[in-house]
Amino acid sequence: MNTITDSLEMLKLYLQQGFVIRALIVGLLVALCASLLGVILVLKRYSFIGDGLSHVAFGAMAAASVLQLANQNILILPVTVLTAVFLLTYSRKMKLNGDAAVAMVSVGALAIGYLLMNRFKTGPNVSGDVCSTLFGSTSILTLETSDVIFSLIMAVIVVVSFLLFYHKIFAVTFDEIFAESCGMKTRFLNLFIAAIIAVIVVMGMNLVGSLLISALIIFPALSGMRIIGNFKGVVIFSAVSSSFCAVMGVLLSILFGTPVGATIVAVDLGLFLICALLGVVLHRG
Amino acid sequence: MAYLTCKDLNIGYEGTPVAEGLSFSVSAGECLVVLGENGAGKSTLVRTLLRLIRPLSGEMLTGDDLGKNEIGYLPQQTEFQRDFPASVEEIVLSGTLPKHPFSPFYGKEQRQTAKANMMLMNVYDMRKKSFRNLSGGQKQRVLLARALCATERLLLLDEPVSGLDPKVTAEFYQLTSDLVKNGIAVIMVSHDLHSALEIATHVLHIGSRKQLFYGTREEYLASGLGKTFEEGGASE
Ligand SMILES: Nc1ncnc2c1ncn2[C@@H]1O[C@H](COP(=O)(O)OP(=O)(O)OP(=O)(O)O)[C@@H](O)[C@H]1O
Ligand SMILES: [Mg+2]
Numbered sequence: 269m270n271t272i273t274d275s276l277e278m279l280k281l282y283l284q285q286g287f288v289i290r291a292l293i294v295g296l297l298v299a300l301c302a303s304l305l306g307v308i309l310v311l312k313r314y315s316f317i318g319d320g321l322s323h324v325a326f327g328a329m330a331a332a333s334v335l336q337l338a339n340q341n342i343l344i345l346p347v348t349v350l351t352a353v354f355l356l357t358y359s360r361k362m363k364l365n366g367d368a369a370v371a372m373v374s375v376g377a378l379a380i381g382y383l384l385m386n387r388f389k390t391g392p393n394v395s396g397d398v399c400s401t402l403f404g405s406t407s408i409l410t411l412e413t414s415d416v417i418f419s420l421i422m423a424v425i426v427v428v429s430f431l432l433f434y435h436k437i438f439a440v441t442f443d444e445i446f447a448e449s450c451g452m453k454t455r456f457l458n459l460f461i462a463a464i465i466a467v468i469v470v471m472g473m474n475l476v477g478s479l480l481i482s483a484l485i486i487f488p489a490l491s492g493m494r495i496i497g498n499f500k501g502v503v504i505f506s507a508v509s510s511s512f513c514a515v516m517g518v519l520l521s522i523l524f525g526t527p528v529g530a531t532i533v534a535v536d537l538g539l540f541l542i543c544a545l546l547g548v549v550l551h552r553g
Numbered sequence: 554m555a556y557l558t559c560k561d562l563n564i565g566y567e568g569t570p571v572a573e574g575l576s577f578s579v580s581a582g583e584c585l586v587v588l589g590e591n592g593a594g595k596s597t598l599v600r601t602l603l604r605l606i607r608p609l610s611g612e613m614l615t616g617d618d619l620g621k622n623e624i625g626y627l628p629q630q631t632e633f634q635r636d637f638p639a640s641v642e643e644i645v646l647s648g649t650l651p652k653h654p655f656s657p658f659y660g661k662e663q664r665q666t667a668k669a670n671m672m673l674m675n676v677y678d679m680r681k682k683s684f685r686n687l688s689g690g691q692k693q694r695v696l697l698a699r700a701l702c703a704t705e706r707l708l709l710l711d712e713p714v715s716g717l718d719p720k721v722t723a724e725f726y727q728l729t730s731d732l733v734k735n736g737i738a739v740i741m742v743s744h745d746l747h748s749a750l751e752i753a754t755h756v757l758h759i760g761s762r763k764q765l766f767y768g769t770r771e772e773y774l775a776s777g778l779g780k781t782f783e784e785g786g787a788s789e
Contacts, residue, residue: 498638
């Protein structure tokens with residue numbers, strides 16, 4: 269009993285801290301954006317793209333630190349966006365299997381990134397650096413106000429364009445050939461989705477690290493699909509549950525001193541298991 | 554004038570022809586059944602007519618003010634759609650998008666079109682149901698309703714009855730032939746010669762890289778080609 273009241277007291281204290289509030293806001297926004305895009309990617313059978321892109325972003329980051337760029341995003345963002353465009357639109361034309369292409373790019377970038385970091389030591393503790401980029405650092409707890417503003421702008425762009433293109437996104441995701449056959453600009457829409465997913469991956473890297481970002485992308489959609497049978501329902505469920513899990517994850521990690529990224533993903537996983545169970549029950553009933 | 558006229562059309566991929574010399578046309582109230590053995594190029598023809606790939610040479614003309622992309626497509630059932638969470642209503646409504654490309658939300662007119670076509674295809678009562686839980690025949694009717702939302706003039710059906718049992722197949726053909734009687738033009742790819750011929754008004758038979766036959770159903774039956782196809786088909 270005592271520990272619970274203690275924890276609540278501690279939580280109250282933490283919630284008065286600016287850095288906690290900032291972490292909560294950024295975590296929620298990134299999770300929200302990732303879940304919206306996740307619905308599309310899971311249904312288009314591109315679940316692994318988040319994984320692949322985050323490794324590419326990791327590689328680009330390693331290159332950026334070797335080049336000693338002041339603002340690493342100058343390199344990371346364009347490289348990741350271009351990879352996303354390649355994976356989502358051109359790999360199929362080049363007769364590369366979608367998942368094989370993603371896997372290839374993913375491990376390739378990971379290896380090169382690690383090689384670069386190792387060969388051109390940038391800090392005293394290379395494996396520590398690598399570990400924190402892979403699994404997320406505590407940097408979510410050291411966010412600046414500018415980070416909050418950046419993710420706020422990003423989230424507004426993602427949510428507004430998702431709403432504006434909602435029906436077209438549905439059409440292209442459900443049946444791309446039909447959409448194309450009646451003259452919809454599916455190329456444009458795919459490029460757009462690719463660009464946004466890349467930006468979200470780069471944003472999410474700070475939060476949960478590059479190994480776990482795909483969890484933010486796929487879990488909410490997979491959970492929703494277990495229990496809901498229409499697209500709108502799955503989208504709404506994913507957005508709400510993903511935001512909730514992110515907030516829970518950040519709070520729990522502060523309370524128990526666990527790594528932020530892994531905690532958020534664990535909460536997402538828990539929700540998925542509940543939904544999977546519910547899905548089985550609903551199908552029986 | 555015909556909705557769609559093809560003259561000496563050569564189709565294929567990257568310069569390699571699959572079938573050559575296709576000449577045929579489809580007008581309102583006609584049902585053109587496309588026959589051919591495996592690999593004859595039926596799906597390639599479908600992709601060409603949908604303008605997903607370009608013909609290698611030849612002409613493809615639309616008439617009667619039919620828009621370039623005004624073609625209602627019913628795809629072959631794919632694995633991909635199996636676990637997709639979408640309600641019947643969401644799917645049928647998406648068929649109205651091409652006619653209203655710039656509005657982000659569905660207008661009243663679009664909702665009415667969708668409703669009318671769901672009624673016509675007898676799926677209105679299940680509009681809130683999830684597509685993935687429907688039977689094969691119900692799914693095809695939903696996709697046909699979606700195709701009808703895209704156009705009331707020219708439909709392109711790619712092996713619409715494959716995997717359906719005989720009773721459901723007969724129902725589906727009945728629906729299709731009613732549409733044809735109401736003046737819609739239908740192009741239908743089929744393996745199933747017998748029942749497809751019942752609703753066909755015209756036949757296009759593709760084989761060994763070229764057009765073997767194009768003409769009315771009666772001419773086709775008289776030509777005896779149907780028999781050879783059946784024998785070829787039986788040995789598949
Ligand atoms: N994307 C492609 N690129 C190159 N060649 C292709 C492609 N798709 C099909 N082909 C070839 O074109 C030929 C015709 O194939 P198509 O799928 O049009 O036949 P089909 O008549 O639909 O056969 P089925 O009855 O088996 O569906 C085949 O020899 C096939 O190998
Ligand atoms: Mg085929």
